[in-house]
Amino acid sequence: MTILTGLSVRDTVTRLSHFRLLDTEQVEALASIASIRHFQAGELIFAQGDAASVFYVLLSGKIQIYKLSREGKEMILHLFEAGDLFAEIPVFSGHPHYPANSLCLENSEVLVIQGAEFRDLVQRYPSLALNMLSVMAQKLHHFNGIIEDLSLRTVDSRLAKYLLAVSENSPHKAVIVIHKKTLAAILGTIPETLSRAFKKLSDAGHITVEGNHIHVLDRGALTDLAGAEQA
Numbered sequence: 001m002t003i004l005t006g007l008s009v010r011d012t013v014t015r016l017s018h019f020r021l022l023d024t025e026q027v028e029a030l031a032s033i034a035s036i037r038h039f040q041a042g043e044l045i046f047a048q049g050d051a052a053s054v055f056y057v058l059l060s061g062k063i064q065i066y067k068l069s070r071e072g073k074e075m076i077l078h079l080f081e082a083g084d085l086f087a088e089i090p091v092f093s094g095h096p097h098y099p100a101n102s103l104c105l106e107n108s109e110v111l112v113i114q115g116a117e118f119r120d121l122v123q124r125y126p127s128l129a130l131n132m133l134s135v136m137a138q139k140l141h142h143f144n145g146i147i148e149d150l151s152l153r154t155v156d157s158r159l160a161k162y163l164l165a166v167s168e169n170s171p172h173k174a175v176i177v178i179h180k181k182t183l184a185a186i187l188g189t190i191p192e193t194l195s196r197a198f199k200k201l202s203d204a205g206h207i208t209v210e211g212n213h214i215h216v217l218d219r220g221a222l223t224d225l226a227g228a229e230q231a
Contacts, residue, residue: 009034012111016057018085018132026125033117038109045102045110052090052098054112058082061108064182067100076185079105079178088132091115105178153226158187159197161226163207167216174214201225 010031013019019030036059039045045056048067063080077100080086090098092115122128153161162183167174176183184194201207206222208215216222 009036009111012036012059016111017083018057019128021127021130022125026121026127029121029125030113030118030128033114033121035112036109037112039104039107041104041106041108043104045104045108046087046098048098048101050098052087052095053115055085055088055091055115055118056102056113057085057111059109059111061104061106061110062178063108063110064103064105065100066103074185076182079182079186092119092132155187155189155193155197156200157225157227158189159194159201160206160222162187163201163214163216164219164222164226167214171219172216174216176212176214 007015008031010027013022013027013031013034019027022030039061041061045063058080060082063084063086064076065078065080065086066074066076068074078086087098087102089095118128122132163174166176178186180191180194184191187194189197198207198209201222202209204221206216206218206225208217
């Protein structure tokens with residue numbers, strides 16, 4: 001999703017699909033409890049344990065959500081891109097703290113929405129709740145897909161599916177701009193296993209790898225592999 005940045009809060013709200021059902025009065029009410037903030041690459045938006053008082057819509061950039069285990073191991077939970085709404089679950093579930101960290105992988109612009117004030121607006125404007133339910137249903141569907149992939153597909157199959165997704169608008173090239181460690185975590189594996197999967201696809205003639213640029217040579221073969229379930 002592409003969002004024009006540099007707009008006023010009100011104009012930004014009107015361009016977000018999450019709030020497409022709102023009328024002028026509701027847009028004004030929502031804009032009054034929102035603000036736009038900028039973060040630098042490498043900056044935390046919030047840390048695990050911080051008070052969960054606001055939620056966000058990412059307008060530009062890329063955000064990584066991760067947790068730290070007791071041993072200090074980083075567990076990447078999700079990557080968000082422009083148009084994605086995040087951190088709404090703890091705000092609406094009544095959980096007092098964010099359960100994970102939010103790190104900017106790129107310079108990012110976000111719409112910040114005050115949680116308590118938004119809950120008050122939902123009581124005044126039920127259509128706001130319908131929008132949020134739609135967003136949460138989409139996320140649930142997405143996470144169900146992740147669980148299915150981890151349960152039924154090999155790492156090769158999951159990598160093929162990922163390459164097809166990121167090259168959707170450029171059928172013959174996929175540009176990977178995240179670290180191998182991050183991509184491995186997204187695919188539910190470790191960097192060494194991911195490297196072997198890349199080599200296997202390359203040796204089979206399905207792709208060629210040049211740094212962060214992955215050239216898709218046989219999209220049909222990747223499609224077959226992405227749909228294959230492990231025995």
